[in-house]
Amino acid sequence: MPYTLDQLNAMTEADFVVALGPAFEDTPAIAAQVWPQRPFSSVADLHQRMVHIVQAMAPADQLALIRAHPDLGTRVAMAEASVAEQTKAGLSNLSPEEYHQFQTLNQQYKGQFGFPFILAVAGHTKTTVLENFIKRLRNSSDVEVTTALREIEKIALFRLEAWILSK
Secondary structure, three states, rough: OOHHHHHHHHHHHHHHHHHHHHHHOOOOOHHHHHHHHHHOHHHHHHHHHHHHHHHOOOHHHHHHHHHHHOOOOOOOOOHHHHHHHHOOOOOOOOOOHHHHHHHHHHHHHHHOOOOOOOOOOOOOHHHHHHHHHHHHHOOOOOHHHHHHHHHHHHHHHHHHHHHEOOO
């Protein structure tokens, strides 16, 4: 990494999946399904085609994608991209009090919705992440599934933009 679009468009399916499989957390099948649609004209084109695959997934598969994401602000093993994203938002340097607050909110959210709280943390701080947590706990399950999927789409776009060189 990083790759050019030309390199990605010329890759074997196996190499393509290794390169872009992590764009959608622990769900390399999305990269495998988009590979036959090459060539991609831009990062936006590639991303939109991947989003269409997610939108066409069965609800149970969408829920599995949501559940593949780590809790925010935890000290557990997670994908390299997730570690970097959470570190930039200050979530890797929580005080003991902040850590406890994140753990409490993570458990409350999971208990209410059955999946982890997902937020594209790029551009966020610990404070704005907490504000989003509290606000979204008021949502219905349907709203949160939709919101989680939109946040996953944003996360994937940020990752693709970081991994693919523009011309």
